[in-house]
Structure formats: C-alpha cells, structure tokens
Amino acid sequence: MNVAYVYPWDIVGDPAAPERLAALGVEAVALAASYHSTRAATPYHPNHRVLDVPYPAFYLPIRPSAWSRLVPAAPTWTPEDAYLQARDALKAAGLQVLAWTVLTHNSHLGAANPDLVVRNAFGDPYPYALCPAHEDVIEYCERLVQEILTAGEPDGLILEACGPMGFGHQSVHEKTSGADWSPTDVDLLSLCFCTTCADRYPPGTRAQVRAAIDRTPPLDTNHRTSPTATPGAIGATTIEEALGSLADEVRARRVELSTSLRQRLIAVARNIAPNLPITLHANPDPWATGAFAPLPSGEPGADVLVANCWGDPATDAARLTRLKELAGPDQRVGAYVLTLPPRPADAAFLADQLRTYAKAGAAEFHLYHAGLASPERLTALSAALQLHS
Numbered sequence: 407m408n409v410a411y412v413y414p415w416d417i418v419g420d421p422a423a424p425e426r427l428a429a430l431g432v433e434a435v436a437l438a439a440s441y442h443s444t445r446a447a448t449p450y451h452p453n454h455r456v457l458d459v460p461y462p463a464f465y466l467p468i469r470p471s472a473w474s475r476l477v478p479a480a481p482t483w484t485p486e487d488a489y490l491q492a493r494d495a496l497k498a499a500g501l502q503v504l505a506w507t508v509l510t511h512n513s514h515l516g517a518a519n520p521d522l523v524v525r526n527a528f529g530d531p532y533p534y535a536l537c538p539a540h541e542d543v544i545e546y547c548e549r550l551v552q553e554i555l556t557a558g559e560p561d562g563l564i565l566e567a568c569g570p571m572g573f574g575h576q577s578v579h580e581k582t583s584g585a586d587w588s589p590t591d592v593d594l595l596s597l598c599f600c601t602t603c604a605d606r607y608p609p610g611t612r613a614q615v616r617a618a619i620d621r622t623p624p625l626d627t628n629h630r631t632s633p634t635a636t637p638g639a640i641g642a643t644t645i646e647e648a649l650g651s652l653a654d655e656v657r658a659r660r661v662e663l664s665t666s667l668r669q670r671l672i673a674v675a676r677n678i679a680p681n682l683p684i685t686l687h688a689n690p691d692p693w694a695t696g697a698f699a700p701l702p703s704g705e706p707g708a709d710v711l712v713a714n715c716w717g718d719p720a721t722d723a724a725r726l727t728r729l730k731e732l733a734g735p736d737q738r739v740g741a742y743v744l745t746l747p748p749r750p751a752d753a754a755f756l757a758d759q760l761r762t763y764a765k766a767g768a769a770e771f772h773l774y775h776a777g778l779a780s781p782e783r784l785t786a787l788s789a790a791l792q793l794h795s
Contacts, residue, residue, distance in 0.1 A: 408432040408791060409740070409772045411506060413446065414465045414488035416777030417495055420451050424499035427776055430784060431791040434502035436564055436772065439489050439554045440464050440478060442511045442534070449780050457483060461514040464550070465489035466557050476522075476536075476546035479514050489558055504685065505560035509547045509667075510536040511567040511697065524570055524598040527615035535571030538667040539602040547667060548674050555678045562683040563675055564712075569664030572596025572695025591619050593645040596695045597656070606659045608652050618648040645693055661692050664699040672707040685710040687742065690728040698742075704732035712740035712772050719759055723766035730767030740770035751783040756790035764794070 410432045417423045417437070427435055442462045448454055464478035465488045480486050493503045516523040516533040522543055524535035536543045547568075555563065573595035587595065594615045597603075604612065617623055621641060642648035649656055668686065675684055686708045688701035698714045705711070711729045715722035722741070730739045741763035745756065760771060773787060 407434060407770045409434045409436050409504065409770060410776035411436040411438075411772065411774045412492075412777040413438045413441065414492045415446070415457055415484045416448065416451070417492035418484055418488050419453055421495075423450065424495045424501065426450065426784075427496070428499045428501055430773075430776065430788045431795070432501070432773065432776075434504055434561070435496050435776075436504045436506040437489060437492055437496065437560075438508070439466060439505040439558055439560075440508050440550060441506070442508055443513060447778050449778075459483060462508070462512045463514075464553075466553060469553070469557075472553050473549055474545055475542045476515050476519065478512075478550070493558065493560070502561040504562035504564050504683075505554045505558050506564045507550065507554055507566065508697075509550065509565060509567045509671075510538055510543065510569065511571055512536055515546070521601070523600065524572070524596075525600045526573070526595050527597060527599050527612045527619070529599070532571065532573070532575070534575055534577065537570055537598050537600050537603060538663050539570075539598065539600065539606070544667055544670060547671055551671050551674050552678060555675060555682070560682075562685060562709075564685040564687070565668070565671060566687045566697050567699065568668050568671065568686060569699030570596075570598055570660070570695050574696060587619070588643075590642055590645050590648055593693050594619055594648060596693075597660070603659075603663075608655045611649070611652050611656055614649060614652060618642055657692050661700055661702060664701070668699070668701075668705060669707065672705075676707070683709040685712055685740070687712050687714070688729065689713065690725060690732060701729070701732065704734070706734055706737075708737065710738045710740050710770060712742050712770070713768075715741045715759075715763055716744040716774075719762050723762055726763055726766035726768050733767075738769040739767045740772050741766075741768035742772045742774060744774055745779055745783055745787050746775060751780065751786045753786040753789035753793060756786055757793035760790060760794040 410427050444459045446457045448457055461479055463481040467486050468480050496503050513534040516536055520531055522536055522540045524532040524537045573592050599612055646653040687698045688711045689698040690702055692700050692702040694700040711733055713725045713729050733739055
C-alpha cells in the first residue's frame with residue numbers, strides 16, 4: 407500500500423486536493439490529527455503559499471470533558487474541525503484516511519508544564535519533549551488516541567513520537583552545531599534525567615554522562631573522582647562505551663519508557679476499535695529517540711512497523727531489514743520515504759530507492775510529503791510509483 411502524508415490545511419479550502427492525491431497512485435492518506443509547530447509551504451493551495459503554524463495543535467473539536475491536566479491547543483489557522491473536513495473530502499475521492507498522531511512532541515504543553523519535560527544530565531529542559539515517564543503524559547497520550555478514534559473515526563491509526571524525544575530537534579534558529587558534539591554525545595544528551603527518570607538509572611549515571619560529554623573524569627557531589635565511574639567513558643565512540651557497565655541497565659530503562667507507552671495506547675485503541683490497523687513509526691535501535699521510537703524487540707500488537715528512510719539508502723535498507731526480522735508473520739513493514747530536498751525531483755532516482763526499500767522488506771511506502779512537494783516533485787513521485795509497480 408502507498409500512503410501520502412498531508413496536513414489538514416493542505417485539503418481544507420482546496421477542492422482539487424483529494425483528486426490530486428488520488429491521481430498520485432496512493433490508496434491511503436496519512437492526515438495529521440495532532441501535529442507540532444511548523445512553517446509549511448503550500449504550493450497548490452488557492453488561498454496561500456506559506457502557512458505559519460506557531461504552536462502544536464489538535465485538529466478535531468476539543469471537548470473539555472475529555473481531557474485531564476494536559477489539554478491540547480486548538481488551531482487558529484484552520485477550522486477547529488479541519489481534520490473532519492479533510493477526512494470527508496479525502497474519503498469522497500475513494501481514499502482511506504489514517505490518523506497521523508504525534509504524541510510526546512509538543513512544545514505548547516511542554517512550555518506550560520516544565521515539570522513534565524525531558525531534561526538532560528545537566529538539568530537543561532527540552533520544552534518540545536514531554537517525558538512519558540510521567541503518568542500525566544501517558545494519560546494525555548491515551549486521551550489523544552481515544553478522542554481521535556471516537557470523534558475522528560479514521561480507517562487506521564499512525565503513532566509518531568511514541569516514546570521520549572531527544573536532543574536532536576530542529577528548534578527555532580538552531581544554534582548547536584558549533585559545539586562539535588559527536589553522535590555519541592547526542593545520544594548521551596538525549597537521556598532524560600527528569601525527576602521521574604533520574605531515580606530509575608543506576609547510581610553514578612548522571613556523573614558518567616556529564617563526564618563523557620565534557621571529556622572529564624566523572625566527579626561525585628564532593629567534586630572528587632566518582633567511585634562508581636566506569637573507565638573508558640572519556641572520548642567514547644558509542645553510547646555503550648561511554649556508559650560502560652551502566653549501559654545495560656540504562657538501556658533497559660529507556661526501552662521500558664517507550665514499551666509502556668506503546669502498549670497502553672494500543673490497548674486503548676483496541677478497546678475502542680478492535681480491528682483498526684495500527685501503524686508505529688519505529689526504530690530497531692534501542693537508543694533511538696524522537697519521532698521513530700525504539701522498538702528493539704518488536705511489537706505484536708501493531709499491524710505495520712514503519713522505519714525512517716531519509717538518510718543513506720544503504721543504512722535505511724539495513725534498518726528496514728532489521729524491522730522485518732522483528733515483525734511477526736502477519737505484520738507489514740513500511741518505508742517512510744522522503745520526496746523533498748535533498749532528494750532530487752527525479753522519477754528514476756525515486757523508483758530506484760523504492761526498489762531498494764522493497765528488497766529490504768518494505769511492503770508499504772509512506773510518502774513524505776504530498777502537501778509540501780512542488781508540482782515537479784509530485785509528478786516525479788507519481789511516475790516513480792508507476793515504474794515500481
């Protein structure tokens with residue numbers, strides 16, 4: 407199956423959008439039901455070309471009684487029922503509509519509730535990142551899924567950021583590259599030490615992380631070399647090397663966060679719509695953070711496991727192969743294919759990538775992004791899908 411990703415504002419107010427998407431050669435549309443802030447091009451829309459989305463929003467009517475401590479914000483740049491309007495228009499064109507649901511990535515709620523966000527080993531908060539170690543965050547995600555399924559009545563559910571966000575985040579005017587942090591440093595800076603997470607790690611973990619990032623020997627609270635420090639952490643080339651003997655336990659605690667959230671959300675979804683297909687944006691890497699949450703042992707409760715394929719095709723293919731190995735006999739694996747820069751608007755290039763991903767195990771192509779792409783890119787994508795079929 408081919409799935410095109412779009413925002414509600416790509417459809418609402420553009421009567422030609424549903425047929426344009428259907429003509430691409432896709433069977434389904436992933437329609438954002440909850441999404442973070444962004445600045446989006448709208449190359450086709452009859453009323454605008456750029457849309458500024460200043461905060462994360464929920465694109466269905468917000469019923470106050472349906473929420474607890476955390477309540478999502480309503481948009482002002484589209485109607486409050488934009489998801490429902492877009493859904494109906496897409497279904498009228500013969501397309502399935504999957505509810506694209508962004509969970510723990512929410513700067514609006516994070517800024518208003520700093521006690522619930524991810525904090526690194528230095529205590530620095532990541533306001534865009536709700537930490538799923540907190541019950542309030544898990545409950546918010548559960549209610550989000552419940553509202554989307556009951557009010558939105560989608561043909562399927564897509565769960566994104568179903569776990570902790572990390573350091574890697576394109577914030578407003580990002581100014582972090584000059585620190586020359588390595589990929590291992592970024593992994594370490596993605597470990598959460600909020601009030602709930604910090605106590606779950608073995609003693610000495612915070613000191614070990616701080617020392618590895620700063621290239622100094624770990625210190626205890628009295629500024630002496632820590633007796634729990636693991637040798638070899640300074641200048642480590644992997645997060646396992648940086649954490650040493652602490653790595654197994656820290657990794658287990660991290661994976662547990664995503665596993666618990668994922669399983670609770672799947673239980674909510676199955677209770678409301680037992681046969682609804684559930685898609686997970688997932689990464690087999692146990693240290694993964696962000697939109698594609700760690701899934702190192704698989705998830706039998708899901709129907710589709712989708713891997714990010716925005717990088718080097720060989721690396722992407724290896725990730726797909728690993729997800730395929732983790733998938734059960736009745737589960738499908740999908741490739742989240744980038745059709746935007748730096749990928750060229752070239753049908754032969756895109757078709758070659760699709761073949762590579764299919765050979766690695768992808769049975770579905772999730773195409774990002776049909777609303778942001780230029781006419782030339784959509785033409786190339788349509789041709790690539792035909793070449794691959």
